[in-house]
Amino acid sequence: MPVNILFSARPELWPEYEPLMRQYLTDAGLDFHLAKDIPADQVDYIVYAPNGGVQDFTPFSQLKAVLSLWAGVEKISGNETLTVPLARMVDGGLTQGMTEWVVGHVLRYHLGMDCHITQQDGTWTPDAPPLASQRTVCILGLGALGEAAALALAALNFHVIGWSRTAKDIPGVTCLHGQDGLREALSQAEIVVLLLPDTPATENILNADTLALLPKGAQIVNPGRGPLIDDDALLHALNSGQIGHATLDVFRIEPLPVNHPYWVHPNVTVTPHIASETRPVTAAQVICENIRRGEAGEPFLHLVDRDLGY
Numbered sequence: 001m002p003v004n005i006l007f008s009a010r011p012e013l014w015p016e017y018e019p020l021m022r023q024y025l026t027d028a029g030l031d032f033h034l035a036k037d038i039p040a041d042q043v044d045y046i047v048y049a050p051n052g053g054v055q056d057f058t059p060f061s062q063l064k065a066v067l068s069l070w071a072g073v074e075k076i077s078g079n080e081t082l083t084v085p086l087a088r089m090v091d092g093g094l095t096q097g098m099t100e101w102v103v104g105h106v107l108r109y110h111l112g113m114d115c116h117i118t119q120q121d122g123t124w125t126p127d128a129p130p131l132a133s134q135r136t137v138c139i140l141g142l143g144a145l146g147e148a149a150a151l152a153l154a155a156l157n158f159h160v161i162g163w164s165r166t167a168k169d170i171p172g173v174t175c176l177h178g179q180d181g182l183r184e185a186l187s188q189a190e191i192v193v194l195l196l197p198d199t200p201a202t203e204n205i206l207n208a209d210t211l212a213l214l215p216k217g218a219q220i221v222n223p224g225r226g227p228l229i230d231d232d233a234l235l236h237a238l239n240s241g242q243i244g245h246a247t248l249d250v251f252r253i254e255p256l257p258v259n260h261p262y263w264v265h266p267n268v269t270v271t272p273h274i275a276s277e278t279r280p281v282t283a284a285q286v287i288c289e290n291i292r293r294g295e296a297g298e299p300f301l302h303l304v305d306r307d308l309g310y
């Protein structure tokens with residue numbers, strides 16, 4: 001019997017993923033049927049994205065695992081109809097893209113680039129930026145994406161503080177955890193990067209209290225998820241000067257509504273959830289490796305802890 005694999009993601013992705021997955025699954029020696037439409041009670045694996053249409057997993061009576069194309073799984077993690085393993089996406093291409101985006105936006109702040117791009121008014125102010133070693137960047141979240149960004153910034157000599165739920169040891173990065181660790185990390189952070197998942201424990205992690213811990217004028221880069229920030233508290237902190245600038249890629253409602261104050265705030269840069277994306281060439285390999293593992297009785301990679309929500 002072939003392994004039945006349902007591709008349930010945006011239809012535009014199918015032409016990219018189909019040939020890659022066929023190649024990888026063939027290379028793995030699997031007998032498979034890969035399609036966008038398979039009777040639910042025959043499906044073994046679902047290649048999943050939240051916009052693919054499947055919300056109720058009850059009819060998938062022989063399902064072995066759901067393999068998410070997205071790194072963030074907040075839209076599926078709490079789905080009570082899902083009773084089989086859920087794997088999330090950890091993809092080298094996605095990680096590389098995020099590292100480049102984070103480094104770019106941190107360097108924009110560190111070098112004060114805006115001043116010379118937007119204020120060409122004839123005033124000669126020869127103030128050179130400090131070296132990266134004199135700048136403290138705090139990364140909240142030291143998972144696949146946060147660790148890679150932290151290492152890249154440390155390689156540029158930034159003083160990098162990372163914060164996570166559990167203790168970590170990352171070369172060149174001061175690793176903190178727990179509530180005391182969060183306070184210590186934020187109190188030094190000139191630039192804060194959020195690479196946490198959206199879970200009940202991380203919602204509004206930047207709020208009026210934690211924003212007040214930051215040095216005055218600190219800058220925020222959020223490619224994590226919108227609910228990590230209390231928007232009203234951030235707008236208040238931006239208006240008071242407590243926060244100097246924020247670059248926001250993700251929002252509670254996406255697309256960000258046209259009348260949202262972020263669009264017109266002079267100290268906010270909005271980017272449309274483009275910090276990084278799953279790259280088919282590398283991601284198809286990750287998905288197919290998990291199918292191979294499932295069929296070989298080996299443990300799945302990148303399993304989500306449904307109790308923690310990530």
Ligand code: NDP
Binds near residue numbers: 073141198
């Ligand atoms: P991981 O699951 O690998 O890492 C999550 C990190 O957050 C871990 O270090 C984890 O700690 C930490 N964490 C989770 N909960 C807490 C908590 N309560 N307190 C402190 N730390 C916590 O995720 P990724 O690095 O792969 O991705 C991070 C997020 O990036 C995704 O969930 C997604 O929301 C977002 N993303 C955004 C994209 C974009 O284009 N804007 C693209 C892709 C992802 P520990 O290590 O101790 O478990």
